[in-house]
Amino acid sequence: MSERIRKIIHVDMDCFFAAVEMRDFPEYRGRPLAVGGSEKQRGVISTCNYEARKFGVRSAMPTGRAIQLCPNLLVVPGRMNVYKQVSGQIRAIFERYTAIIEPLSLDEAYLDVTDATLYRGSATLIAEAIRSDIFNELHLTASAGVAPIKFLAKVASDINKPNGQFVIPPNQVQQVVDKLPLEKIPGVGKVSLEKLHQAGFYLCEDIKQADYRELLHKFGRQGESLWKRSHGIDEREVVTERERKSVGVERTFSHNIRSYDECWQVIEQKLYPELEVRLAKASPDKAIIKQGIKVKFADFQLTTIEHIHPQLDLDDFRQLLRDVLQRQNGREIRLLGLSVMLKPEDRSKQLSFF
Numbered sequence: 001m002s003e004r005i006r007k008i009i010h011v012d013m014d015c016f017f018a019a020v021e022m023r024d025f026p027e028y029r030g031r032p033l034a035v036g037g038s039e040k041q042r043g044v045i046s047t048c049n050y051e052a053r054k055f056g057v058r059s060a061m062p063t064g065r066a067i068q069l070c071p072n073l074l075v076v077p078g079r080m081n082v083y084k085q086v087s088g089q090i091r092a093i094f095e096r097y098t099a100i101i102e103p104l105s106l107d108e109a110y111l112d113v114t115d116a117t118l119y120r121g122s123a124t125l126i127a128e129a130i131r132s133d134i135f136n137e138l139h140l141t142a143s144a145g146v147a148p149i150k151f152l153a154k155v156a157s158d159i160n161k162p163n164g165q166f167v168i169p170p171n172q173v174q175q176v177v178d179k180l181p182l183e184k185i186p187g188v189g190k191v192s193l194e195k196l197h198q199a200g201f202y203l204c205e206d207i208k209q210a211d212y213r214e215l216l217h218k219f220g221r222q223g224e225s226l227w228k229r230s231h232g233i234d235e236r237e238v239v240t241e242r243e244r245k246s247v248g249v250e251r252t253f254s255h256n257i258r259s260y261d262e263c264w265q266v267i268e269q270k271l272y273p274e275l276e277v278r279l280a281k282a283s284p285d286k287a288i289i290k291q292g293i294k295v296k297f298a299d300f301q302l303t304t305i306e307h308i309h310p311q312l313d314l315d316d317f318r319q320l321l322r323d324v325l326q327r328q329n330g331r332e333i334r335l336l337g338l339s340v341m342l343k344p345e346d347r348s349k350q351l352s353f354f
């Protein structure tokens with residue numbers, strides 16, 4: 001994998017379920033509306049429009065509580081089949097611009113447009129075009145965020161919501177990240193936020209200035225992830241459904257390792273047996289097309305190597321390990337992973353996702 005700068009768009013529909021209802025039923029417009037379960041059945045709100053949000057109604061709130069806050073709230077049960085169908089139409093619009101699409105839910109997706117050719121590859125213009133296609137063709141609004149890394153694209157799509165977009169260019173990443181409150185980082189929930197505040201951490205720059213080992217000690221895996229995000233690091237690729245058809249195992253070391261022999265020992269004794277088990281569970285009868293090794297070096301650079309190989313094969317990983325360590329340049333290794341890619345299923349089957 002190269003170090004080149006990526007262009008990632010996060011597209012997020014504005015109060016999607018409620019917006020579809022307002023589009024299809026004009027009588028719902030201009031009044032507080034929510035899609036959700038009924039109060040009688042102790043349901044919860046799944047989405048609400050902006051009129052309802054003014055009263056403090058939120059997703060995942062019990063419907064009874066929402067009605068207390070907003071007595072005029074109209075709660076409708078929702079039409080999941082329609083939302084799925086619209087989601088498919090939105091996806092078809094994305095596909096005009098890139099093939100690398102990672103849906104997060106029916107109304108939200110990451111797009112990698114690094115190699116897109118339309119609009120001379122301008123992610124800003126592509127995001128605008130996608131939003132105007134959605135508006136013109138589906139009569140719905142979307143917000144978008146553009147950034148070189150995933151989590152910031154998601155943060156950015158929230159900034160000018162609804163019906164807006166925000167771009168974080170590569171040279172402004174650190175500046176934006178520094179002033180970012182920790183609760184804006186996807187995955188930081190109420191409980192961890194409280195813990196972070198107790199430890200005196202409010203903004204990413206607080207984390208950046210903290211001692212890495214102390215963070216790891218206090219917050220474990222999340223500490224590591226926060227440390228990375230606070231340095232503007234997010235190596236996660238935009239993963240399409242097709243690519244997701246893979247099985248992998250990995251290990252982050254508490255003490256970095258360095259030599260081929262140390263790596264091989266981990267692979268032979270730990271990772272390979274884990275991979276065998278995982279594979280047997282995940283997809284016992286699927287054909288394998290590739291196997292690969294992932295290495296993360298002490299400086300957090302992540303590299304992967306894979307080659308076409310029709311079966312799981314321990315010996316074959318020896319050569320892959322030799323090859324991938326060619327990229328080591330004296331660096332220590334903090335993570336090792338093995339993966340196999342499975343033969344994709346029929347495209348027609350995958351469409352059922354939407």
Ligand SMILES: [Mg+2]
Binds near residue numbers: 013014
């Ligand atoms: Mg949304």
